[in-house]
Amino acid sequence: MSLKQRADRQGMPCQDPQVRRHNFQEVALGYTKEQAMEEAGRCLQCKKPKCREGCPVEVLIPDFIQAVADGDFAQAAVLLKEKNALPAICGRVCPQESQCEAKCIVGIKSEPVAIGRLERFVADWEMRQGATLPEQAPRKGKKVAVVGAGPAGLTCAADLAKLGYDVTIFEALHTAGGVLMYGIPEFRLPKDIVEQEIDNLRKLGVEMQFNSVVGKATNVHELLANGYEAVFLGTGAGLPNFMGIPGENLCGVFSANEFLTRTNLMKGYCFPEYQTPVKVGRKVAVLGAGNVAMDAARTALRLGAEEVHIIYRRSEKEMPARAEEIEHAHEEGVQFQLLTSPVEIIGDENGWVKAMKCVRFELGEPDASGRRSPVAIPGSEYIMDIDTVIVSIGTGPNPLATKSVPDLELNRKGNIVADEDGRTSIPGVFAGGDIVTGAATVILAMGAGKKSARAIDEYVMAKTAEKAI
């Protein structure tokens, strides 16, 4: 192998931390053409590419990277979009280090090929040229309903549209994108990029009905009775969890969902021109250490908080957030209080948060899963002065759609029971994404949407064949 392949991984140009912590513009700036071609040259073009096994939507990774190395970005885009309807988004928010890049052979002796950054480069390049549409099968004249316009629903809709179905997405909010719009901040995923990718779906003929709460204004059985051959439920994990500690309903305690939705979807950082206010105090504690917690912490800094602390019960190693998000948060000045958990939020006489009582933990013996579980240290309680708490300890399944389908099998937590391909207990009803798995990543939801699209196609085709006999 040539020296070139062992060359260092191309770094990602970023806004300076001291500058970016005061603005909402995108942090990572993207590769230049030269950087992209250089990085693509590091790929070994394995005969049996392991990286593809690590990708939930089976992107043709070596193929598109070869096209980048050849400087044929248009071809790279075609190859990329054959499997992935939302590449500009995935290139930005996928946890590549635990997926495709984790499997990269180059990564054994050196740093893995920056697959995610290349994906982003190609998608952005194509967007600037004006995206071309993937090939579409002839219209079948069959309708499918997709519930929820988040990553799972959008992917399912795109794939069904490509197969020739007439797809309608029913979305409860006033815009498409789900967590891509309300949850992930502008500085990590610019909203005009999400909108452009969603526009591509419209060009494929996907219809979108906003302000449509399935479970209230209509329900799954009504949709099936109204000419939809199948229904895909991608309603997500929309219900924020709270800790269940005293003081959690005080003024100044927000769910990460509320804090981020006010900021991102409702553009609270542009208040009062945009009329939805968002509040952040001087000293902020964010409970949890996932991607959403990092987003909340970094958003709090940008809204003007003086101090932002991530409070997490385990150690740095166990933090569920993407490595890059943790690194960016560190660089921007977010402080990490690890092996620490709150036990009580303390209010002032007006019902506002003024402090939080925490307890310190140490890592105990490994449990059945091999993970060392945190154990509280007796007598280690201490008080932290804070005025805002953002709870980011996960979300549960949104119950609105499922409540209206009493015959749909759910598990104890309220998630829909579905097989690998999204088939639920009701024929014709499919489900995927967080509503099935519990809160996970954008890309896993997209993978589920993709598999369901295939299964829906099989189901509808079989049903049509049966009718013909």
Place this chain on the structure above:
Amino acid sequence: MYPIVRKEIFSPTVKLFDIKAPLVAAKAQAGQFFILRADEKGERIPLTIADFDREEGTITAIFQEMGAGTKRLGQLEVGDNILDVVGPLGVPSEIERFDGPVAIVGGGVGIAPIYPIAKALKAAGNEVFAIIGARNKELLFWEEKMASVSSKLIVCTDDGSYGRKGFVTDALKDVYEANSNLNHVWAIGPMPMMRAITNVTRPWGVKTIVSMNPLMMDGTGMCGACRVQVGNETKFACVDGPEFDGHMVDFDLAMKRLSIYKDEEKRALAALEHQHQGGGCGCH
């Protein structure tokens, strides 16, 4: 787009819209609400469904102009479009034929959401005692409509400018004295009023339902802004409510939580004033 097909001005701050929203009207039930967003930059404003007409495909909303959002809303006219309307949301009122009369109490703009509940209770065959009240005559509305869905209607104003002088709580006490077999009470209005009603009915042991109007954003359980402490549990008004057992609700906390964005609301009002004078918002 959801056009405003009728507008009624009850007072300089209390207004009514009939909004064309056929899908919401088709499924709306007493006790439910909807959320509107007037334009691209607007807040999502939750409003209880005051009435609905399934044939016309309209829903009725009555609102009091308080903050910048509702003030802007009040400036819209018939023919103007509302950008987003989503609903019906929340759990409908549990309507049945109760064993004994029921009392419904509407205070201020709370008269609007109590109307469909009274109507449904009456239709279910209940004897309905209705009490409506406001600070003064100017803020009262729908007296005739309320009379049409109740067996008896008491109207009161705090200042005595119309009907009987005094609070709705006093009127309710009188109703109870004459009808100690009262089975249920529904009370909707400002939080201090709902709290006062629950304090009155607690010793009687009469189940008292209140409709909470906390801060809310998406209305589908996603943001948790609408948390209400009910007994030992935290409930989300948007998906678990908006109606709760009033004797279990922590009104103190609920009122404090209503004030979370008080400072920002003042800023927004000031900006609105400034805009009227031709200035920009200075945000860009």
